[in-house]
Amino acid sequence: MAASPSFQLQPSCACEREGNNNNNNNISELFPEKEIGKLGLRKRILRRGNSWQSPSQGDEVEVHFSGWIKGGACLDSSRTDHNNTTTTPLRFKLGQCEVIKGWDEGIATMKKGERAIFTIPPNLAYGEMGSPPLIPPNSTLIFDIEMLSWSTIRDLTGDAGILKKITRHGLGWATPRDADQVLIKYEARLENGILISKSEGAEFLIGDGNICPAITIAVKTMRRGEEAELAVKLSYGFREDVNGRTNVDSSIPPASNLTIQVQLVSWKSVVDITRDRKVVKKIIQGGEGFDCPDDGSIVKVVYTCKLDDGSVFETKGSEEEPHVFVSLEDQVNEGLERAIITMKKGEQALVTVGAEYFGTHDASGVVSTFSALHYEVQLIDFAKEKPYWKMDTCEKMEACERKKHAAKYIDFDHSFTDVEKCAADALRLSCNLNNAACKLKLGDYLEASKLCTKVLEVDPFNVKALYRRSQAYMKISEFEKAEADIRSALTFDPNNRYVKLEHQVLKEKQREYIRCQSEMFCTMFPRMSR
Incomplete structure (x- = not known):
């Protein structure tokens, strides 16, 4: 095993192996041995797991194990040492060549709480060379492995630049997006444990990219309240903090691998x-x-x-x-x-x-x-108003008439008081202006100009009516009338951005009109001189 457990001969393991063999005989019919893959790896379940999930490549798994050479000596065990005292479980990252290939492939099929016997052929163990003096060449190994737990480790960048391990799961299912504003707590250390940056409440917009790139990338994968540990390569390390200052002390080389503990406290969707x-x-x-x-x-x-x-x-x-x-x-x-x-x-x-x-x-x-x-x-x-596709024919006709004649509903009545007349006047202006906007969208520019004129007859200083009537005039090439309305609107409201923009559009259309007229006359005169 590359970086595998340091195997020792364990005499006590023989009894455990015999016990396992007896157990295997009792449950062989219930849990038959199955082949995993096509390279000879075999698995027999001793105890089913209590979930449906299995670990993925890169996850940090925690297992107990006992092992022996097929037909030979016992190897190491994490359950007891040579003094029959309980030892700590073995932890390693799955699929990262930290153990023999048979372990990587076999443990990837296990569920939490599962216990199984794996028979590992030489080509998935130590091969023709073996591991002298303990493991002879071409040895088949047998392991009794129990899956205790695992922590999911994700490669967030695809180049192992940011490895994320969840240490506390968050709430819900939603995660922040690029535009969102997040609030985090974090603590960053160098590989030797030196603290280089810490915050009990850093708030920033994800898309601004003005904090550690690793944190910016990681928080987009986190849920509210989630805590994670990040293993960060130098290219994704700290640059500037949320105030634009470097977070890394000048005496500490910035091109260093980091370990960052980060918690996503909350975020606001933007x-x-x-x-x-x-x-x-x-x-x-x-x-x-x-x-x-x-x-x-x-x-x-x-x-x-x-x-x-x-x-x-x-x-x-x-x-x-x-x-x-x-x-x-x-x-x-x-x-x-x-x-x-x-x-x-x-x-x-x-x-x-x-x-x-x-x-x-x-x-x-x-x-x-x-x-x-x-x-x-x-x-x-x-x-909401009832959508037209849910209306029957009568309702559609009523809605059309209601909007068409909305202004008529508030025409002055002899019974109106002065206050009611003022209110009706304001409503009629609003109806006519809204109707004019609709006519502009429908391309009925003449009717739009008439509706705006009705408004201006009552309120000569109405900037919105002047603005919309100028738009209608421009559409029918009445540029002089359009300019008169624009100039009046600017007189009443010189800072109105929309009127200013419309004035620029009018000037450009006037120039274009003059240019077209000039080109037309130039083509007419040569023909007339013939």
Whole structure:
């Protein structure tokens, strides 16, 4: 055995061997001997295991054993020594050439608690050379092996650069992802036992890669509360800590193999909503079920908005009286709304919204274009409109008419009070604006412009109506009208990013239009001169 137990002749083992032989005769019919593989290894079970799992290559196994040469002397035993005192079990890594090949192949078939007799031919033991003076050439060996336990060891990198052994199993089944923020405890030592780095609570984003690569790779395989031991080669060792400083003392060579004890305390799931890290949701408490709000859902939320310096900018709703709005109708900050429609009922999250996604609710003059808004938001509840594929024909017709004539429901009535007239006015503007947005998506640009005009007749300073009407004008090449609306919108809201972007698009379309006109005239004049 390469790095095998140091065999000694054990006279006491003869009785044990005879006892095993007697036991074998009694249970041979119940547990017949079977061949493992095609190289002559044979196994007879003495006692079945108590699980269905077997160890894998690389796992650290713990066994008791007794061995002897077939028809000859007894070898060593881990159960008793020559003074008949109990010894410690043997530990080794399976499939790593730490024992003879017959052991690697045979023990890989065992279950926890199983005990079996293995007959190992010379080609899977010490071969033609033997192991003088104890084991003669071409010896067949017999071992009585009991599987006590094993620790799973995984090669996380495929090159043995990071070997992970679970020392305490975690809870649940989920593991962190690249974007998630994890909280860990760890202790790292050199091979000689010198402590080089330790933390009782390091929190970092996995994808940032600013801590030991071995830890970054390992935590993505761990469950909440799991503890593991990592055997780390130099290429995966410490570089910088979470603050950008090296964790390794300058007097200690960084190119050293390490042993790291790491515990995954917890993590927060982080979702890049817009895939450009401009709207990021960090889940604090998961919600119920699998459903999320969609277009037209009536949403109930509670949120607090803070600026970069931590000052509170806006607060909406409470658990008793949540803030209510209709999703995807531009009634709240665009970035916040994008995050909310990914949330489940009861979910709590921290949402960071970059300036690019403030939308028309951008707090102009208060929030710098280089800042972000930070929302603490809880989705209390939501109600979806009945999906069209579940509606019968009458319901579909009613829904179409209801949306088509929504503004008519709130036309002024002689019975309206002044307060009711103001509320109806605001609702009618909202209906017309939403209808205009739908018409733009459907390509009905003329109708979209008319709806925006209705809004502007009531509210000449409505930036959203000017913005959408300019979009409609551009689509039908009414560039002068589009520019007039854009300029008016910028006058009322000079910091509105969307209006600025639309102005740039308009300028480019105007240049393209002039270029096309010039090319057309250039081709016309030569023909006219003929």
